[in-house]
Each structure stands twice: as C-alpha cells, then as structure tokens.
Amino acid sequence: MRIGVVTFPGSLDDGDAARAARIAGAEAVRLWHGDPDLHGVDAVVLPGGFSYGDYLRCGAIARFAPVMESIIDAARGGLPVLGICNGFQVLCEAHLLPGALTRNQHLHFRNRDQWLKVEATNTAWTNRFTPGQEILIPVKNGEGCFVADQRTLDSLEAEGRVIARYIRGNPNGSQRDIAGITNEAGNVVGIMPHPEHAVEALTGPSLDGLGFFTSVLRALAGATADGQLAGGQQR
Amino acid sequence: MTTQPETATGGAEAPRGVPNQQPAAAAPTNKPSGFAATDVLVDEFADGPDTVGKAQASPDELQPFGELGLKDDEYERIRQILGRRPTASELAMYSIMWSEHCSYKSSKVHLRQFGEKTPANTRMLAGIGENAGVVQISDKIAVTFKVESHNHPSYVEPYQGAATGVGGIVRDILAMGARPIAVMDPLRFGAADHPDTARVLPGVVAGIGGYGNCLGLPNIGGEIVFDPCYQGNPLVNALSIGVLPVERLQKKEATGTGNIVVLLGARTGRDGIGGVSVLASATFDEEAEQRRPSVQVGDPFMEKLLIESCLELYDAGLVSGIQDLGGAGLTCALTETAAAAGTGMRVWLERVPLREASMSPTEILASESQERMLLIVTPENLDKVLAVAEKWGVWATAIGEVTAAGADGTPGRLVISWNDHVVVDVPPGSLADDGPVYARPLREPGDLILLQADRAETLPRPSTGDELRETVLKMIASPNLCDKTWVTEQYDRYVLGNTVLAQPEDSGVLRIDEETGLGVALSVDGNGRFARLDPYEGARLALAEAYRNVAVTGAEPVAVTDCLNFGSPEDPAVMWQFAEAVRGLADGCQQLGTPVTGGNVSFYNQTGAAAIHPTPVVGVLGIFDDVTRRIPMGFPPPAKSGGDLLFLLGETRNELSGSEWAWVTHGHLGGKPPKVDLAAEQALGVLMGRASKAGLVSAAHDLSDGGLAQVLVESCLRRDVGAKVTFPEGETTPFVHLFSESAGRAVVAVPRGHDKAFLALAAECGVPVTAIGVTTEEQSLQVQDQFTISLAELREAWSGTLRKLFGGPAEVAAPAQGEVRSVTLELTDPQAPGGSLS
Incomplete structure (x- = not known):
C-alpha cells in the first residue's frame, strides 16, 4: 500500500507523517504541492505545519495548490484522505469537511499530551479503534478551535461523523469538544491532534496514533477485496 | 593607496553570465513583486550619494561618527586606513563592524583563553570564529550548536525581538551546512510580579513559539529565571542545534575570482538599521522606546523556505561559500566572506531586491532584515542555484562577484557601487578583523568583600517538621x-519526531539517527546570583550544572557553548566580573576536557548605573551511542x-x-x-x-x-x-x-x-x-x-x-497520565x- 504525504511550502510534520506510514507498514510517497500527479497512491495524508505561512487564513492558500485539485477530485471518488492539524484546516477550506478551525479560545499556541475518546470507527482512518476507546495523542496548535453552525454540528452528531472528542480538558475551546470529524462517505477525516507523533515509544506519549495508519491499510485491503475504493463499512 | 573613479568603470560592467539583477522567478503563490533600487523615480540626494570621489574632494567635511557610536580615535583610524575620510556608507559600515557587538573589542583579549586552554579534542571540526562550532559525533555525522543573545531587542519589542533571536541563531546553524533540528531558550526576567514583566514575558514566549513553531523546530529546553536585576534588561538567549553529514560542512570564504555573489531570501527593508551599533552596544536610557525601529521583524515562513533551499543547494554541491545575514546585515556578510578568503569583491547594490524603493545605499548596507543568506557560487552553477530558489519561492539575486587579491599577495578590496556611484572602496579585513581591541580597566566591585561576608548560612532557619513543610510548599x-508549563506548552516539542526528552527534563535529548540510535543531550544553565557572589566560581558552577544535567541522562558530555551576559564593559567592576567569569569558564572547560566551540558576548545589559548580575550561560552537548538508554x-x-x-x-x-x-x-x-x-x-x-x-x-x-x-x-x-x-x-x-x-x-x-x-x-x-x-x-x-x-x-x-x-485559561485537567509512557x-x-x- 502506498500512502502519499503532501509537502506544501511551510509543511512541518510531513516527515513525521511519512515515518508513521512506514511504521504502520505502508510505503510513504512524498507528493509536492506544485505537482498535480498523485503518483498512484492509495491514500493521502495532508500533514501539519504552516502551509504558505498561514497567510490569509490557515489552509486558505493551500487548497488552491495544484496537488489539491487532484486530491479533491480523488477524495470525492473515495480516496482515503487524512488531514492532520493544518491538513484538517486545508480540508475544511477545500470544503471536503464542514466547519472551520479558528484561533484557540485562550489565544495561545498549546502543545500537550491530550486524551481523546474515539467515537466513529466506521471510517477509513479509525476502523482499528473501538467506539469509546480512550487514546493519548499530542495536540499542538494555535488555531485548533473547531466551529460550525448549530445545524451542522447537530447533523455531524446525528450522522455519527464525530470521530474523536477531547476528554479530560478541551485544549482549544472546540465546540462540543470535537477533535476530529469525517465526511459522509467516511473516507475523508480531519483531526486536530497529531497521531503521527504517537507511533514510537521512544518519542511519543503512546502508540495510539498508529491506529489511524493501520486503519487505512485495513480499509484499503478490504476495499481491494470487495472491489470498493475505500470508506470502511457502509452505514 | 588605490582610488576608484567616481563613476566606476571596468569593474562596473556586469560579469558575463550574471543576469543583470533579475531574481529567480518564483512560485506565483508566494512571490510578491519587489522593488529594485533602480526603480527610484526621484533621487533623494540632490547630488547623488556620498561617494569615494566626493570623500576625496571634501576631506574636511564633518561626519556624525559620534552619533554612530564611534570614538574620536576610532574615527581617526578609519581615516588612516582609507587615506581619506570615509564615505557615508563606509562610515556606517565601520561603525557597525567596529561596534562592541560585532568586533568583540572589549572581550577579545579575554576570550583568547578559550583557544589557549582548549583541551585536546579530535571531535572539533570547526570552532570559535565560525558561525557555530561543529562537533563530530560519529564517523559520518556531526552536530553544530551555539547559543546567542537577543537581549536588547527583546526588551524594546518582546515578540519580534525574541522571534528574530530564534531566527538568527537558526541561520548560524544553517550556514554551517546543517539542518537545524531543535532550539532551546534560556530566559531571564525581572521580578515576576512587576508590571513590566507582564509585558515582556508573554511577548517573548509568544515570539519564541511563534517563530520556532512555524519553522518546525522542537523547543526542547531552556531556563526561566526571575530576578529584579533583570527588570530593565531581560535576557533572551537562544540556542539552536543542527545536524550534518561530515562532508557537507560549509565554509564562509568567498574564494574563486570570478565567482558570483548571490543574495538569497527575503527582500531588504528598513528594519533593524542600527541594531548592533545603537541597540546592542549601549546601555538603555529613557529613550529606549524610540529604538523600536532598530528591532528586526521576522517572517518564519520565509526562513523555513530559506532552510529548505539552502539544504537542497548544499546537497547538490552548488555552494562554494555561505554566510548568514544577521546583525550588521550585508555589511557583515560581504566583509567577513571576503576577508576570510583574502579576496576582493565587487558589488552592485542596485541589484539588491528591496521592500522600499527609496532606500539609500547606506541603508541597504546597514539593514538587518531577516531571513537572508549570502552565497558564493561558481558562474556555471548560477542557473542551478536560481532554479532551486525558484522551486522554493525564494528570491535569489546575483549582486556581485569575487575579485582577485592583489598581485603582491595583499588582500583584495571590497568595492560597492550604487547606480554607478562608487560608495564603498575598502579593504574588507579592516572591517571584519582589524577592529579596535581594548584592554579595558578591571576593578573588583567595591562591595564584594562586604557582600561575601554576609553569609546566608547564618540566617534563621526552619527547624520543626511543620516549619520545613511550610518552607517546601512556599519554595516550590x-x-x-x-511549574513552567504555562511557558513550555506554547512551544512545539514534538515536530520532527526525534524528541526523546524535552522540558522539564534535565536535558533535551534528541535522536539523531533512526537506524543506529545515535543521539545527543543538551542542557543550558546559568546562575547569576552565584556569579554575582564570585564570577570565577559562578562560571564554573554554570558549567558544572550543565555538564551534570547532561551526564545524569546517561550521555557523555563533549563540548560547550556559552552566552556571556554582562553590564557595561566601560565599568571596570563589570569588566572585572567578565574577566573572572571567562577565566573560570576556560579553566573549567580545560579541566573537564570539554572545549568551548563558540558562543556570544552580550555587554551593556545595564540601565543607568545598575548592571545585571554577571550571567554566564553555559550550554553543554553530550552524546549517546544509543539514545534508548537515556x-x-x-x-x-x-x-x-x-x-x-x-x-x-x-x-x-x-x-x-x-x-x-x-x-x-x-x-x-x-x-x-x-x-x-x-x-x-x-x-x-x-x-x-x-x-x-x-x-x-x-x-x-x-x-x-x-x-x-x-x-x-x-x-x-x-x-x-x-x-x-x-x-x-x-x-x-x-x-x-x-x-x-x-x-x-x-x-x-x-x-x-x-x-x-x-x-x-x-x-x-x-x-x-x-x-x-x-x-x-x-x-x-x-x-x-x-x-x-x-x-x-x-x-x-x-x-x-x-x-x-500571567493569566491564561483555567487549567482543565492534570497532565495526561499517559505522558509517563514515553x-x-x-x-x-x-x-x-x-x-x-x-
């Protein structure tokens, strides 16, 4: 399985995402923002960082990068896409996910080891977890406060599209403690904390982040088996 | 004495193969159009800028050298060197390069001990005098690390001062050929409950986080100390460490006659002019606020692109010499690279991409705009260099060429023109190496004997269990x-995925090589109170503490960097403290077998007559053959x-x-x-x-x-x-x-x-x-x-x-239990x- 990791100017956790993909057993393929060719990857990670310096708005410029045009098309066709932190912001700006990430309520950048409760496990990126599982993943952002209008929030809840919530403290003021969401098909997931920083005992607070990467491998294996493109179990 | 005609001929023609001032075209997304100096529509000088010709024609013209921080005898020496009065641009360049900050004129005679007492060491690939010391840690891999001060700017404008402190030290590391992999920040503020601390500390912390986080460098440690002596002079020191394959070590020498001088990175603006001469080389007075324009403004996104493009250039073997632009900007980079090689240089200033079209040649030379590097490249590599810059969306402009040394072996000259006006013609070594050196008077502080006699061992002590209990709670x-989490959680400690230990641990520990487990440990420590009581022992205690912090993680301490923060060198008592501290540190390093690889001196941390405690801050680097045993x-x-x-x-x-x-x-x-x-x-x-x-x-x-x-x-x-x-x-x-x-x-x-x-x-x-x-x-x-x-x-x-x-959100939970798992x-x-x- 080949997992593409995009490098925008200002991407910072691209190397870490590629390392996590490798540890999970995939081949990591580096994708360049200016190159629309996805090089036949089976899934894509949009990594953390400050793409284009966060100028204008986080993710607002990155969504127009040539590589994103291909990714947006492929995602609509079922390609598994995981946006981490800045990648989550890019996915919202690209309208692949609803809502927006705004300045942390306390206005500070915050880096800490954060407990999450996993909810939706029927996505391409969370199927290795069990509903209600508590996992420990580093969070680090200045603009991670998830906001959406009430109707969108209600429908995210009703459709089971919240993949994880902050527990034992909300680090940034996100509405309804939302840490990550998925699209209707379950192939596109955005998450504010950084699973790629929790894949090795030596450097991370846990190994819990690895589940996101092994999930997509299972989704892809399953998809190959039953001829579907992606998306985990259908509702 | 050679002289140049007012309108340069011969040398003024662009060398073949050098595009006349066009920078690399860049990605449309992040490449605003910039001004070139030739865009100036209205010549702001009635008769053009001050030139070498004018300087010869008007030898008696009064020049504002005092305002620029030069003393009478220093100005006379400049006239002797040049055989005429300096031009306005030359005067500015001498004032910058001969400032305390750049020339180390008061500290040089003492710092020599670091060289003289260097213990025998086979690991050192580069040492004092380079942008940063380089230490070999395996057959193939070396690390480079250095600590530097950005104290004065951080007081005047805390966010930008601290941010550009990080940016500056990271470029020093980059200039050695290394990929920067982490930063640390030893910080000292005034009393914690003083209103001005509430202005300075949050700004400094946000600036360090804002710049370092955006660069993608984990912040793995440092210090936060409060003491009233730092009220008007907070200390913002910044350390960075980088890693490089041994063969990628870069040099700053501008060798190779005919090689092209390329300016890479951000455009040049009016920020930071006078930063080193006005700001860092004088004591503060009540007008400090007016110096805010002397503080540089940082753009970490540009620096990130600069890092990536430089590393790609190194790996492709396209760089013959490189120097970062920090304090003293273009002036320092041009003179140091030429002086190091003994060559000359011909520079066309109108080619420098500007933020403001109306900048004068003097301003262009003095600007301390951030995120710039000076490259020396061969003519045949120029196009490849410009292509790499274009890939990353960074400006790259050929601004000059390396010229030959004199036929008799004398060093070449640095000749700089601006729209055909020759504004500078100097021997570069006279700026970079031949600055004044002072053996300043030393005198033990008059109050020291009384201070040392007033021992804390005689103070009333808690004795009962209850009193001890209360004392513990009050102390912690x-x-x-x-707990310093309020500060450290504003820093990214995870990025790059190699952070093994970070604050609040004794040392920051990094994995360097994923395959072999090779790693390093770093700690920075200082204790101004100890140094105030005895600067010699205080410096050795700082060294001992940093050494011990590294050792207790299981690493082998191997090398030292230092940032020496002191008051005014013109005060004999401060100079005595400095001399004692340097002697102590040099002796200590000799005994421990850990050489000083580089560092920085910050004088004039003084408001009025009140100097800070002498504060030598010492960084120690240790090595792990296998970092999993930390x-x-x-x-x-x-x-x-x-x-x-x-x-x-x-x-x-x-x-x-x-x-x-x-x-x-x-x-x-x-x-x-x-x-x-x-x-x-x-x-x-x-x-x-x-x-x-x-x-x-x-x-x-x-x-x-x-x-x-x-x-x-x-x-x-x-x-x-x-x-x-x-x-x-x-x-x-x-x-x-x-x-x-x-x-x-x-x-x-x-x-x-x-x-x-x-x-x-x-x-x-x-x-x-x-x-x-x-x-x-x-x-x-x-x-x-x-x-x-x-x-x-x-x-x-x-x-x-x-x-x-310092406010902030209410704490919502105790630290994650699982933090322990790592x-x-x-x-x-x-x-x-x-x-x-x-």
Whole structure:
C-alpha cells in the first residue's frame, strides 16, 4: 500500500507523517504541492505545519495548490484522505469537511499530551479503534478551535461523523469538544491532534496514533477485496 | 593607496553570465513583486550619494561618527586606513563592524583563553570564529550548536525581538551546512510580579513559539529565571542545534575570482538599521522606546523556505561559500566572506531586491532584515542555484562577484557601487578583523568583600517538621522553582519526531539517527546570583550544572557553548566580573576536557548605573551511542515487589549562600557560592554513563536550584509517584539536607535487585552514595520524623504560580497520565530481588 504525504511550502510534520506510514507498514510517497500527479497512491495524508505561512487564513492558500485539485477530485471518488492539524484546516477550506478551525479560545499556541475518546470507527482512518476507546495523542496548535453552525454540528452528531472528542480538558475551546470529524462517505477525516507523533515509544506519549495508519491499510485491503475504493463499512 | 573613479568603470560592467539583477522567478503563490533600487523615480540626494570621489574632494567635511557610536580615535583610524575620510556608507559600515557587538573589542583579549586552554579534542571540526562550532559525533555525522543573545531587542519589542533571536541563531546553524533540528531558550526576567514583566514575558514566549513553531523546530529546553536585576534588561538567549553529514560542512570564504555573489531570501527593508551599533552596544536610557525601529521583524515562513533551499543547494554541491545575514546585515556578510578568503569583491547594490524603493545605499548596507543568506557560487552553477530558489519561492539575486587579491599577495578590496556611484572602496579585513581591541580597566566591585561576608548560612532557619513543610510548599510555588508549563506548552516539542526528552527534563535529548540510535543531550544553565557572589566560581558552577544535567541522562558530555551576559564593559567592576567569569569558564572547560566551540558576548545589559548580575550561560552537548538508554527524571510507578530505592549521589554541605532558599525566604543574597569540584562532577558523569549502559537506574535528577526538596517534588510529580525519605543520622540537619545547593549531586532511583551492582559501581567511580528512601504507592512525599505532603497538595502549590501571574485559561485537567509512557525505560532484569533497604 502506498500512502502519499503532501509537502506544501511551510509543511512541518510531513516527515513525521511519512515515518508513521512506514511504521504502520505502508510505503510513504512524498507528493509536492506544485505537482498535480498523485503518483498512484492509495491514500493521502495532508500533514501539519504552516502551509504558505498561514497567510490569509490557515489552509486558505493551500487548497488552491495544484496537488489539491487532484486530491479533491480523488477524495470525492473515495480516496482515503487524512488531514492532520493544518491538513484538517486545508480540508475544511477545500470544503471536503464542514466547519472551520479558528484561533484557540485562550489565544495561545498549546502543545500537550491530550486524551481523546474515539467515537466513529466506521471510517477509513479509525476502523482499528473501538467506539469509546480512550487514546493519548499530542495536540499542538494555535488555531485548533473547531466551529460550525448549530445545524451542522447537530447533523455531524446525528450522522455519527464525530470521530474523536477531547476528554479530560478541551485544549482549544472546540465546540462540543470535537477533535476530529469525517465526511459522509467516511473516507475523508480531519483531526486536530497529531497521531503521527504517537507511533514510537521512544518519542511519543503512546502508540495510539498508529491506529489511524493501520486503519487505512485495513480499509484499503478490504476495499481491494470487495472491489470498493475505500470508506470502511457502509452505514 | 588605490582610488576608484567616481563613476566606476571596468569593474562596473556586469560579469558575463550574471543576469543583470533579475531574481529567480518564483512560485506565483508566494512571490510578491519587489522593488529594485533602480526603480527610484526621484533621487533623494540632490547630488547623488556620498561617494569615494566626493570623500576625496571634501576631506574636511564633518561626519556624525559620534552619533554612530564611534570614538574620536576610532574615527581617526578609519581615516588612516582609507587615506581619506570615509564615505557615508563606509562610515556606517565601520561603525557597525567596529561596534562592541560585532568586533568583540572589549572581550577579545579575554576570550583568547578559550583557544589557549582548549583541551585536546579530535571531535572539533570547526570552532570559535565560525558561525557555530561543529562537533563530530560519529564517523559520518556531526552536530553544530551555539547559543546567542537577543537581549536588547527583546526588551524594546518582546515578540519580534525574541522571534528574530530564534531566527538568527537558526541561520548560524544553517550556514554551517546543517539542518537545524531543535532550539532551546534560556530566559531571564525581572521580578515576576512587576508590571513590566507582564509585558515582556508573554511577548517573548509568544515570539519564541511563534517563530520556532512555524519553522518546525522542537523547543526542547531552556531556563526561566526571575530576578529584579533583570527588570530593565531581560535576557533572551537562544540556542539552536543542527545536524550534518561530515562532508557537507560549509565554509564562509568567498574564494574563486570570478565567482558570483548571490543574495538569497527575503527582500531588504528598513528594519533593524542600527541594531548592533545603537541597540546592542549601549546601555538603555529613557529613550529606549524610540529604538523600536532598530528591532528586526521576522517572517518564519520565509526562513523555513530559506532552510529548505539552502539544504537542497548544499546537497547538490552548488555552494562554494555561505554566510548568514544577521546583525550588521550585508555589511557583515560581504566583509567577513571576503576577508576570510583574502579576496576582493565587487558589488552592485542596485541589484539588491528591496521592500522600499527609496532606500539609500547606506541603508541597504546597514539593514538587518531577516531571513537572508549570502552565497558564493561558481558562474556555471548560477542557473542551478536560481532554479532551486525558484522551486522554493525564494528570491535569489546575483549582486556581485569575487575579485582577485592583489598581485603582491595583499588582500583584495571590497568595492560597492550604487547606480554607478562608487560608495564603498575598502579593504574588507579592516572591517571584519582589524577592529579596535581594548584592554579595558578591571576593578573588583567595591562591595564584594562586604557582600561575601554576609553569609546566608547564618540566617534563621526552619527547624520543626511543620516549619520545613511550610518552607517546601512556599519554595516550590516561588517563581523560579514553580511549574513552567504555562511557558513550555506554547512551544512545539514534538515536530520532527526525534524528541526523546524535552522540558522539564534535565536535558533535551534528541535522536539523531533512526537506524543506529545515535543521539545527543543538551542542557543550558546559568546562575547569576552565584556569579554575582564570585564570577570565577559562578562560571564554573554554570558549567558544572550543565555538564551534570547532561551526564545524569546517561550521555557523555563533549563540548560547550556559552552566552556571556554582562553590564557595561566601560565599568571596570563589570569588566572585572567578565574577566573572572571567562577565566573560570576556560579553566573549567580545560579541566573537564570539554572545549568551548563558540558562543556570544552580550555587554551593556545595564540601565543607568545598575548592571545585571554577571550571567554566564553555559550550554553543554553530550552524546549517546544509543539514545534508548537515556534516563528520565520522573520516578517510575513502584513495581509490585516494592518501590525503587532512592540514592543521593555526592556530598551535601552546609551551603546556602546564593541559594534559592535564602532568596525566597529572606530576600537575601550574600556569602560565597557553593564549592566547585569538577573532578567530582566528572566522576558522577562516569558513574551515570556506566549505570545507563548497564541499565541500573530508572530515574535520575540533578540537584541545583532549591536543592533536594525541589528534586524530590519534581521527580514525584512527573509521573505522580510518591516517595518516603529518611535522612541519615549525623551533623547535617534535615533542613540542610533539603535546601543546601551543594554542587556535584544527583538523586537516582534504582530498581530493587540492581542496588548492589549500582553501589559497587559508585564505589568504583569514587562517588559518595547515601541511601535516602524508596518510592511508594502512597501518593505523598514523606520525610520521616518531619512531615508528609500529599502529591495533590504539592501539585496545587507548584503548578498555579505562572498562570496566576500571567493569566491564561483555567487549567482543565492534570497532565495526561499517559505522558509517563514515553519515559519508561527498558532495564536489564534485576537479579534475585533482595533489596537492602526498606
């Protein structure tokens, strides 16, 4: 399985995402923002960082990068896409996910080891977890406060599209403690904390982040088996 | 004396192969169009700029050298060197390069000791005088590290001052050919509850985080110290470390006649003009606020692109020489690269991409705009260099060429023109190397004898268990000893995925090589109070503490960097403190066998007559052959068979002068600092290295500020593990055991079954060991016959201080329990359990 990791100017956790993909057993393929060719990857990670310096708005410029045009098309066709932190912001700006990430309520950048409760496990990126599982993943952002209008929030809840919530403290003021969401098909997931920083005992607070990467491998294996493109179990 | 015609001929023609001033086209997304100086529509000078020709024609014209910080005799020397009066641009260049900050004119005579007393060392690939020292850590890999000050700008404009401090030190590391991989920040502020600290500290912290986080560099440690002596002169020091393949080491020499001089990175603006000469080389007065325009403004996104493009250029072998632009901007980079090679240089200033079209040649030369590098490249590589820059969306502009040295072997000249006006024609070495050198008068501070006589050992002490309990709680809530999470959680410590230990651990520990496990440990430490009481011993204590912090993680300390923060060198008492501190540090490094690889001097940390405490800050680098054996500071949860055994290493003496206890409970500073025994520090280091390799120790924490009490609290709270402590019978009272700041000590946790082996090893290494207790299931710190404090009460006292002072969100939860998982060590299997201590 080949997992593409995009490098925008200002991407910072691209190397870490590629390392996590490798540890999970995939081949990591580096994708360049200016190159629309996805090089036949089976899934894509949009990594953390400050793409284009966060100028204008986080993710607002990155969504127009040539590589994103291909990714947006492929995602609509079922390609598994995981946006981490800045990648989550890019996915919202690209309208692949609803809502927006705004300045942390306390206005500070915050880096800490954060407990999450996993909810939706029927996505391409969370199927290795069990509903209600508590996992420990580093969070680090200045603009991670998830906001959406009430109707969108209600429908995210009703459709089971919240993949994880902050527990034992909300680090940034996100509405309804939302840490990550998925699209209707379950192939596109955005998450504010950084699973790629929790894949090795030596450097991370846990190994819990690895589940996101092994999930997509299972989704892809399953998809190959039953001829579907992606998306985990259908509702 | 050679002279140049007013309108340069010959040399003014663009060399073949050099595109006339067009920078690389860049990605449309991040490439705004810039001005070139040739866009100037209105010549702001009625008769054009001051040129070499004019300088010859008007030798008696009065020049504002005093305002630029030059003394009468320095100005006369410039006239002697040039054989005429300097042009306005030349005067500005000399004033910058001969400033205290750039020329080290007051410190040079003392800093020589670092070279003269350098211990024999085969690891050093580059040392003092380079942008940063380079230390080889394996056959193929080297690391480079350096600490630098950005004190004055950070007081005037805390956010940008601190941000560009990070940017500047990172470019120093980059210029050596290394990929920057982490930063650390030793910070010192005035009184924690002073209103101005509430202005400076949050801005500095946000600036460090804003720049470092956006660059993608983990912040792995540092210091936060409060003392009223820093009220008007906060110290913002920044350390960076980088890693490089040995063969990628870069040089700054502008070699190769005909090679092209390329300016890479951000466009040049009017920010930071006078930064080094006006701001960093004079004491503050009430007009400090007006100097805000002398502070540079940073763009970390541009620096990130600059890093990536430089690394790609190095790997492709396209760079013959490189120098970062920091303090003194283009002036410093041009003169240093040419002087280092003995070559000359011809530069066309109108090619420099500008933010503001109306900048004068003097302003272009003096600008300290950030995120710029100067490259020397061969003509055949120029197009490839421009293509790499274009890929990353960074400006790259050929602004000049390297010219030959004199036929008789004399160094070449630096000739700079601006729209056909020759504004500079100087020997570059006269700026870079031949600045004034002063042996300034030294005099021991008049109050020192009285100060040393006023010992803290005679102060009233707590004696009962209840009094000791209250003292512990008061101490751990004090600003210098309290939890620093409010600051450190504003820094990214995870990015790059190689952070093994970060603050609040004793050292930052990084994995360097994923395959072999090669790693490094870094710590920066200083104690201004100790240095105030005795600068010689204070410098050695700072070195000893940083050395010990690295050693207790199990790493082998190998090299040193320093940032020497002092008051005005024009005050003989300050100069004496400086001379003593340098002597102490040089002697200490010689004895420990750890060479000083580079560093920085910051003078004029003084407001009016009040100087800061002399504050030598010392960084020590250590090496791990296998970083998985690092020892963390937190006590591990007790095993079913019983808690780990706690041992105190080293000797505890009745040493309280200059201590945190004297300061917090009595507001007292006096006496003599703790004794330094570097041989004992070395023995402790050897023991910890061997214990780490043998897997005998589960946790270790260095003793320094606040003594044993602080260490027990920190090691318990790190993973919420209790401890029960008993002090041995003897002359030393429980109070002295708890709060003495004797050097050369550490606390270790040893799993049951390893204790015999550990004690044997300690005896072999000659390190005194005292069994002091065990870790416990009970969630409390118990000191037998004295007091018990629950961990919850300790955490409450320890963790709320900075939030109360500097605001911010209410804490929502205790630190994640699982934080502990990363620091679980794989220990070798204990032999048959048979603990000798309960």
